[in-house]
Amino acid sequence: MTGIHKRHWPGDKGRPALALHCMMGSAGYWGPISRRLDGRVDLTGFDMPSHGRSGSWVAGSEGPDFHTAVTRIAASFIDRPLDLIGHSLGATVALRIAVAAPEAIRSLTLIEPVLFAAASDAEQEHRDRVISGFLAEGRIEDAARAFIDVWGAQAFDDLPLPARRMMAEQIPLVAEADDTLTNDRANILRDGGLEAIDAPVLIIAGQQSPKVIHGIADALAERLADVGRATVPGAGHMLPLTHPDETAGLIAVSLDRA
Structure with a gap:
């Protein structure tokens, strides 16, 4: 794996935020979201290995698996409590970080988290x-x-x-x-883990997404202390790309709750 391409959308320096994209996407799709947030957060993103402008991922028997590698990269951007936003695979990375270090999270927005281990389907x-x-x-x-x-x-x-x-x-x-996603190799769903997150959490789903997404949202929400739910009408899994107005509006609600 070579260099990681970082992206930055300037905003309120007192309100850092990190956004994590989906599998086969890139951090670029957070640009339209950031513009709609109109500077209320100082938003950073990065292209995961083998995505966007980042270097290629090379699996190795002695190195971390892909999900762990992405989690470590994301964690390297965190030096004070921030607003953490994730979509799909990125949402599972965000959740993994929040479970491991709840004190680092000011608010947590999970868009279509694909942690299939949470709900059999x-x-x-x-x-x-x-x-x-x-x-x-x-x-x-x-x-x-x-x-x-x-x-x-x-x-x-x-x-x-x-x-x-x-x-x-x-x-x-x-x-x-x-x-990681199907068998919870990272032990994200461990006893007491989700319950330890005391920051406000918002789970967003697309109305037309596969039903497993709604099952996952149900399972996670049941265990989180401070959680809101939202469903975007007419949207599918890629709602940050297809419905940026609605997505940004809901992220703003999550930011306001924190």
Whole structure:
């Protein structure tokens, strides 16, 4: 893994915030969100390894897994309590940090957290088997198509060829993160962990997202001390990209609660 590309949207220096993007995304999509927040936070983001302008991820038997590596990178940006915002995979990283260091969190906004270990779901288990099967057979593009057609902003075959090629290169990272997301390898759901988060938490879901997302939100909300819930009408999993007005408005509510 080489350099990590950092992004910064200036705002209130007394209100630092960190935003974490989804699998196969980049920190760039927080730009429109930041503009709508109109400087109320000093927002930082970064492109995860093998995403955006960051260097490639190379898995190693002695190094950390992908989720752990991203968590360590995110934690390196935190030197005082801040507002932590995460989407999809980024939301699970944000939650992992909040469980490990609740004192570092001023507010926590979780957009479509994909911590599948929190809520068993037969449809999601089937999706995992399909993607794993394609990867085992070397059918990389089919695996990417199966993933994006559920979790993307538009169908895989409607994307430009460069985007399809990039996602085919990234799809092994989905399998790399599976043990953390599906089996809770990082022990995010440990007894007392979620309950120790005393900062206000907002969980946001898209109305049209797979039902496992709503099950996860239910399971997490049941254990959090100070939690709000919001559903964006007509939105799917990629709501920060497709519904930036609504997403920014809800993040603002979360900031106000802190």
